[in-house]
Amino acid sequence: MIEFQNVSKTYANGVEALKNISLKIEPGEFVAIIGLSGAGKSTLIKLVNKMIDVTDGNVIVNGLEIPDLRGKALRQYRRHVGMVFQSFNLINRTSVINNVLAARVPDINPLFSLLGIFTKADKLMALESLHKVGILEKAYIRADQLSGGQQQRVALARTLAQNPTIILADEPVASLDPITANQIMKDFERINQTEKITILVNMHHVDLALKYASRVIGINKGEIVYDGGTDDITEDILKTIYGRELTDEDIMFKDK
């Protein structure tokens, strides 16, 4: 379970990204966090794996107090938390399978990892992960030669290869075209259902969030303005989240 207790975050430049946030996320939930850019979505997600520190309050995941984690304890905790990025963050100039294997690095013998040697079992696990996102045939191709959607799938496979209980996704489809974005969201949905992994995804596009998530958290100027199921969302609620009428930019499939 992920729990935020009165969490505030103020950046060094004075920007108040989150103001006294409290929320609970149960294991296996598929949560979409929506809001304008700058609303604090990214900050919220990055607090879960301590990519940034809280200014005030506490984040508790499975009984662990995340702000207190340091060094080895933090690294061990991060093994259970996968992260997917808007810009994919793959290792260019190397093969797809090496990208996925990189997620196994913390678990293997340090000398082997330094030399870049992986066991048969690790390689099989990497290939299994690629198979789960339907991109197995690209295993031995250089990662930078793939399309955006394929690269995001590799990133997803990399995350699966670390056997996470939680996956954090920071705007995973924002730099993809609508069709590909839909496919990637379907991948998330499938992973959520078959692997029972908790998924926290930041999105800008309302329609995709409503279509795939089981729960939506709306953030406006660092505060939670909506938290509930996808069915209860009305035009008025969206207006409070976005602070204005929705525009074409907020919806990926404009014909709807």
Next chain:
Amino acid sequence: MKTLCSKISNLFKNFIKRNERYRTSVLDDGTNITRPFSYALIIFAVVAIIFVYFWNMIVTDFFDRFGFQFFVSSIPNFFTIIQKMVVQVNWSYFDKVVAPLVDTIKISIIGTLLGAIFSLPVAILASQNIMGKSKIPNIIKFFLSIIRTFPTLVYALIFSFIFGYGTFIGVLATIIFTFSIITKMMYEIIETIDMGAFIAIEATGATKLQAFRAAVIPQIIGRFYSIILYNFEINLRASAILGFVNAGGIGIIMNDQMALMKYGNVAVIVLALLAVVIVVQNFSQYLRRRLT
């Protein structure tokens, strides 16, 4: 002094202000857009002034003292030496060239490889993006710039005072020079790589070292090999100079034969070195094209 400075800066500001209308474009509907002032022209003017000043100091001074006539009449001396090399070329001397030439290649290979091996860890420590907020990169960069201040020849000279003479001196000097150059080139490459992958691997629970190995090494390793090859070329060429301070290799016999004015022998040495350099250069060019 203070008033002078502010006067100059005011003058400059006024100049930029008045210059503004030449940089402003007016569109059809009356909208104005001003291009920012470019300092390129001023920098060019300063460089030109410095150039003319130094030209006067060095070149005009030479002509003033010795006369233009002397300069022109001395030029053929250069061709006399070349002519002597061609006419007196002594192919039988080649037997004596082989051993020192092999020494030179040995010095370059050992020196380049050892310098490169030492340089990679130091380059990582000198990269600000990998080291975070640490001050270590600044300290290392400072020491590296001190090391680079002296050319290989100076190091060879210093080592020859300490250890005497021979190929070992050449290797030491080559290691230091290669180390300083490759470290600089590598930290500049590391500092411009895409950090996204590094952050992603760190987020999986890897240490900084593991993340570096997994996410950064694949991005830089090709260029590292190519830089090593390039430095091998440089070191081969530098070997001719190294011999002048008895640091081993082909430079020693080149220095000797020049001093003895045996230009026929010098010709053979130069040709042998040239042949090796051309072969290495082409081979390394071919490899580097495949690496990057």
